[in-house]
Amino acid sequence: MVEQTLRYRNDEPVSDPAVPVEAFADQSNATAVRIEPGEDARALLPHLDRLALVEVNFPAYGDGRGYSAARILREHGYAGELRAVGDVLVDQLSHMRRCGFDSFAPQQPITAEAAEKAFATWPDVYQKTVDGRPAIWAKRHPA
């Protein structure tokens, strides 16, 4: 049960419960799915058009597989809500946002103010990812 969600989208939240990846393929009307650390995000790629919410679970903050899962989904055009759930700490928010997460359901509540401060940690970024921020190299060499 999610007690608090920090959400950075303008559309209406999905009310459907997220189903496990293995059940998702058989439920043709499901619009929300939950990925566990060992699961392959690419298994969802054939179904992106019917997905409105993907939850990526972080049972422990030190398990970083979810960062790759998020980026892969965004790189393949997923535009729905991408939510990090579980052991999500304020110090991870900035990197998660850069990997494509746009909502967060942390076990331990994080205030909106603390989240804003975390997102503003880095004035610029060295890498191009999926968050649309221009990398420093792009700013150095404007097209």
Place this chain on the structure above:
Amino acid sequence: MYQYDNYDQSMVDARVAEFRDQVQRRLAGELTEDQFKPLRLKNGLYLQLHAYMLRVAVPYGTLSSRQMRMLGDIADKYDRGYGHFTTRQNIQYNWIKLEDAPDILADLASVEMHAIQTSGNCIRNTTSDQFAGAAADELVDPRPYAELLRQWSTFHPEFDYLPRKFKIAIIGSETDRAAMKLHDIGIQMVKNDAGEIGCKFFIGGGMGRTPMIAPVIGDFVPPLQMISYLEAALRVYNRYGRRDNKYKARIKILVHEIGADEYRRQVEEEFAHILTLGLEPPAAELERIKGFFEQPGFDTNASDDLDLSDPDFALWVDQNTHAHKRAGYTIVNISLKPIGGIPGDATADQIRLMADLALDYSFDELRVTHAQNIVLPHVKKADLYTIWQKLDEAGLANANLDLISDIIACPGLDYCALANARSIPVAQKISERFADLGRQRELGELKLKISGCINACGHHHAGHIGILGVDRKGVENYQLSFGGSEGADTSLGTITGPGFNEDGVVDAVEKATDVYLAQRTEGERFLDTYRRIGMAPFKEAIYAKETANG
């Protein structure tokens, strides 16, 4: 060398501000040690046996005199007047107070330095050839690529919580001086028959408790796809590297378990996808960075003549200098391995002296080597005698480069919270046993490396002679191995047999050198003789029962 622009500086400044806030929260009791630990580790701050230790990044081992001077000043101001240069070309301070750490990072930031990603399960500071840009045998200067790597790996959002730490080394010579194949990723810049530059990727090497030599995964990746290839290689590891057991979490285990061919297939698949995303910095960025690594203004009339009439000077020149790509110039190695000293330690005054020498005689540049020594990369031969005299006055003219007393040793149980045994006293005793320089030179190149635990920070697997300290029922015990090497002929050492106590291992090393002297043929190093005759004769000498009363 590379200089920060406003973007680089603001990134480092942001980190200082963030960490200052985190330390204040810790000191105010708002963060517990458990909560603070991952945050301080992202800034290279460890809690060791006696105090906090701060590990400062020296990107690809390159320093200006201003940076080196600051390292000396920090040793005086915040530590006990010395610093410790490490096998990762970094420097560590062993006696740091938590409340000083933000100020130290601020001082470092004022000279374009930091402690970012010197710890934690992330991409660590990139290492390189200490002779980059200077060596006579260099094909491609690796430093622009190393700087590209530094920027790409800094605060990389996808790879900050990898299964385990991740170390990358990059070289551009045929001779490997960076133990490149013993890294998670080793990159060798090469040229093909058409004269084009490419990156050869060795992936899945490492030391630690399961040493492995990295296989070739990518034969020839164009330099302007290097970052994309790294993204692919790291992503496969981040997704499929083991997380159930921290001792099996390095990429070498993944590559070993699924096999190099299967790992390569997965990387190539991911690479093809990543190439469609436009993640690679443009050619203009590589050119901008290359601009910082132009050759310095060498004197085209510099002479190769050298007055070697002072015999001590002649010995030092013979042992501690290396061929430079320009006539009239040489590369100077400053050994931080005095007889009976702590390998890699230097006092604040010594650090500042080396900074002065770099400014006056080496185009303002120094390098830290993975063998825990310092290099002046561009020295005019005409200045050598003056430099040697100044080094000698400061106790820095040890003419023992690559000899048996040029020992690599980890901090061991004298400092390190992970260690099982002390490393430093063993290094000191061995160097004292072989104190005579004539004897050392008679033994020739002999790389001796000591680790105080199985994590192998002292590279014992790669030592011609390796020593591993273990804890045996509460007593320090030292395992001996022969036959390791870290160069083009990379190999892993073989354990001789039962371990020794501290004095016993020193005796065993001496007996092994006696076997070598008796058995060697013309031109053979210790390593060559060992490879030719095998372990048996050494084992026999080392474990022979003493015949009582003669």
